[in-house]
Amino acid sequence: MLKVEIDSFAYSEKTILKNVSFSLKPGEHLSILGESGCGKSTLLHLVYGLLHLENGSIFYNEKKLLGPTKALIPGEPFMKLVAQEFNIMPFTTVAENLGSHLSGLDEEKDKKRIEQLLEVVEMESFKNTLVKNLSGGQKQRVALAKALANEPEILLLDEPFSNIDVFRKNKLRRKIFNYLKEKNISCITATHDNDEALSFSDQILMLKNGSKEMLGTPQFIYENVSTEYQAGFFGEANLLSKSLISSEVSSEEIIIFPHQLKISEEKTKLEVTVKKCYFKGSHYLIEADFKGKILFFNNAFPLKKDEPCYLKISETP
Numbered sequence: 001m002l003k004v005e006i007d008s009f010a011y012s013e014k015t016i017l018k019n020v021s022f023s024l025k026p027g028e029h030l031s032i033l034g035e036s037g038c039g040k041s042t043l044l045h046l047v048y049g050l051l052h053l054e055n056g057s058i059f060y061n062e063k064k065l066l067g068p069t070k071a072l073i074p075g076e077p078f079m080k081l082v083a084q085e086f087n088i089m090p091f092t093t094v095a096e097n098l099g100s101h102l103s104g105l106d107e108e109k110d111k112k113r114i115e116q117l118l119e120v121v122e123m124e125s126f127k128n129t130l131v132k133n134l135s136g137g138q139k140q141r142v143a144l145a146k147a148l149a150n151e152p153e154i155l156l157l158d159e160p161f162s163n164i165d166v167f168r169k170n171k172l173r174r175k176i177f178n179y180l181k182e183k184n185i186s187c188i189t190a191t192h193d194n195d196e197a198l199s200f201s202d203q204i205l206m207l208k209n210g211s212k213e214m215l216g217t218p219q220f221i222y223e224n225v226s227t228e229y230q231a232g233f234f235g236e237a238n239l240l241s242k243s244l245i246s247s248e249v250s251s252e253e254i255i256i257f258p259h260q261l262k263i264s265e266e267k268t269k270l271e272v273t274v275k276k277c278y279f280k281g282s283h284y285l286i287e288a289d290f291k292g293k294i295l296f297f298n299n300a301f302p303l304k305k306d307e308p309c310y311l312k313i314s315e316t317p
């Protein structure tokens, strides 16, 4: 079990991370979700042991990880980090890159392992291609395969699919995260991608300005968003007074997602005017004006600009 407790961390004067703690069981997947610059990569680098943590501690199976000041080679041997600037050798082939991380003692065994790794990242046909001739997304897949070569106990992935097209990304994510579960490899991913965090992780750690904003299962996080920052990770969201959508008299404001609102045949307190319609494939996202404030809701078909309509809650928020 990995146990991370960061009281504070700074590169120089400015504190980058403050009061961030979590633990991770074998085979568990934690996604770190946060806006750009909030400290996601820094957190991964601290866990991996590239940065020294003065205020806090990181334990793995009761052993305290000492960080770069005490280790001869930075980075823990049972962990692998796939950083944003991936470390692959440009003038060797894909297969040679993967082979460089295997034992070299049993040629047949290594060959089989290389085939298996290439299959996991769907790079079989690039086996003999020089890495320098690959696209950004292909290099990212080689870096992933290389990190898996020695079956680490913990894999740290910094924006692992950022260069990979949507078509391949979905399949590849399913394949890699299923592979990690099968092998009981724990995984921490830094991501901006809410879909990835919701679909694949066991826990989500949401950061805001380097501090823990929320921590819990994807279901817990989604059902408990209460601020615009938190909701912002899950698409358009509306911050509405509770009294507008219920009979309750309350000054409390709550987050309502577009799919939680629908058109009402009867008059309601939410009288809006349609401004724009965005086609989303399965539905339309309607942008509307409510007393000078922008509000979003989903509808099965487009609506005319300036059309007035009433909205109600389509499910309990």
Ligand SMILES: Nc1ncnc2c1ncn2[C@@H]1O[C@H](COP(=O)(O)OP(=O)(O)OP(=O)(O)O)[C@@H](O)[C@H]1O
Pocket: 011, 012, 016, 034, 035, 036, 037, 038, 039, 040, 041, 042, 043, 190
């Ligand atoms: N080596 C460094 N020295 C000083 N400051 C740094 C260093 N690396 C990062 N920072 C600063 O620390 C803060 C957090 O950076 P970090 O890269 O951890 O954010 P991030 O959440 O991973 O961002 P992104 O999503 O854009 O990759 C930023 O303000 C950044 O400028």
